[in-house]
Amino acid sequence: MSKVLVVGAGPVGLTLAAELARYGIGVRLIDRSSRATETSKALVVWSRTLELMDRMGCTEGFLAAGLRAHGASIRSEGTVLGRPRFDDVARAYNFALMIPQKETERLLTAHLRSLGVVIEREVELTGFMERDDRVEAHLRHADGREERVATPWLIGCDGAHSTVRHSLGVAFGGSTQGDDWLLADVRLEGAGAPPSDEIATYLHRDGPFVIFPIPGGRARVVATRGRADPAHPRPDPTLADVQALVDRRTGGGFRVADPVWLTNFRINERKVAEYRRGRIFLAGDAAHIHSPAGGQGMNTGMQDAINLAWKLAMVERSQAAETLLDSYSPERTGVGDMVLRNAGRLTDMATLAHPAAQVARNLALRFLLGFHAVRDRMATTMSEIEIAYPGSPLSHGPGAGARWDPQHDAGSAPGSGREPRFVLYAADAARGTVLAGRFPALLEPAPRMPPDGSSLVIVRPDGYVGFVAVGEEWDGAERYLRALAGGPG
Secondary structure, eight states: OOOEEEEOOSHHHHHHHHHHHHTTOOEEEEESSSSOOOSOOSOEEOHHHHHHHHHHTOHHHHHHHSEEEOEEEEEETTEEEEOOBGGGSOSSOOSEEEOOHHHHHHHHHHHHHHTTOOOEESEEEEEEEEOSSOEEEEEEETTSOEEEEEESOEEEOOOTTOHHHHHHTOOOEEEEOSEEEEEEEEEEESTTSOOTTEEEEEOOTTOOEEEEEETTTEEEEEEEEEEOOTTSOOOOOOHHHHHHHHHHHTOOOOEEEEEEEEEEEOOEEEEOSOSEETTEEEOGGGTEEOOSTTSOHHHHHHHHHHHHHHHHHHHHTTSSOGGGGGGHHHHHHHHHHHHHHHHHHHHHHHTOOSHHHHHHHHHHHHHHTTSHHHHHHHHHHHHTTTOOOTTSTTOBSTTTTSBOOGGGSSSSOTTOSSSOOEEEEESSHHHHHHHHHHSTTTEEEOSSOOTTSOSEEEEOTTSBEEEEOSSSOHHHHHHHHHHHHTSOO
C-alpha cells in the first residue's frame, strides 16, 4: 500500500503532512503549482493554532518571524468606539501573531523537511477511484508522465477550486457577497497611522476600511469599493485609489507608499455539508471559504488538518478502530458552521448601508465595548481558544469536548510526542496505571492529578477533553477506551 496522499501544499496540506510524518505515517504531498505562495494572503495565526503548534514542535520559528498584535480598535468619524485587547485574556499566547502566508508556508515547509518529507511540485491529481481498501489516484507530472498510485486515504487540501471536491461531486453551497473589495500591502507614513501592534477598523458611511499590521513595517489595507458589476469588472486599484480611501474613511493624517500588492477581490461564503466521503477527506478552503473578517480562515483549515492527522495516524498504526474517523466531519463541520456564521455577521455589520442603521450600530458598539467583559469576549472569540466539541461522538461526561488548558501541564504537554495517544489524568494513580496498562497503544498516564477536582479525565492527542468521570467512573472510562480500540463499548 502506498503512502497517504495529500493534495495541495498550502498551509493546510503542509500542516497535515507534517503531523502525519511526525506520527510515523508515510505521506506524499503534491501540488500542481511550480512554486510556493509569493504574496502575503492570510496574515494572522491565532492563539489556539499556536498552542497546537506547540504539540507539532514548530512554534518557535513562527514567534521569531511574526509581529505580535496586542489589540484591535474600532473607530468611526474620528471616535474610538472600543479597543478589545488580546493581552487581557489569560492564556499563553495573548496576542495575534501577524505573519504573511508566504512566511507561514516557508516555515511549515522547513518543518516538514525536517521530518523527511519534500513537496512534490508540478504534480497534478487528474482523477481517482475509491475501492474497498484503497483509493486509486491518477497523477500527471510536469514532463507529461502519468502515474497511478494506490493510497489508503486521499485528502483534498487543494483550495477553493478543489479538484478533489469537484471530482467527488460534493455541493459547495453558499453565496457571493455583493461588493467589490480592495486589498493593498503598503507602508504607512505619518503620525496619524494607527499603532503598529493594533488591527484598526474604521467604520464609515461608505463602507469599512481595515488596517492589519505586517512584519517589516508594512500593513495590509482592506476596504469596500462599492457594489460589484460582473459585466464591468473594476480595474485593479492604484496607490492613489488607496490614498483617497485613507483620506475619506479614516480622516487622513497618514500616507500610503511602496505598494507590493494591489488587487480587488470578492467575498465568498461557501461550505460543504460533509468533510468525508469514505476514504476521501476535505480540509481547509476545499471544505469551507468565508469572509476574511476575523482572520479565521487559514487557522480553521490548519486546525482541520491537526484534527484529522492524529485520527488517521491512530487508525493506520492500528491503535484505534477506523470508526474514530467518523468524528472528523461532525467536529469540523460544526466549527466551520460557527466560523462562517461569525465572519458573515461581522461583514454584515461592517457593511450596513442605511444611515440610521449605521448610527444605531455605532451607538451600540460604543456602549457594549465600554464593558470589559464584552471586549474580552470579542478577543476570546477571535483567538479561537473556546472552540470545543461538546456534541462529538468522542466527548463523554460533563465538560468533555472542551480545550484542555496547556497550563495544566508544566513543560512539554503529554501526548505531544511521535505517538498519538490519549492522556489519562487520575486522582487514583495506581488505578490509572492499571487502566493505562490495559490499553498501552491508546493511553498514557500523566504524572499528575486532574486540576479541577475530577477523579479522572482523558485528554485527546489534540488537547481536547474526551472523557470526564462522574464520581469514580472507572468502568465508564474502560468502556470509552474499549470503543476507541474497536472492542464492544
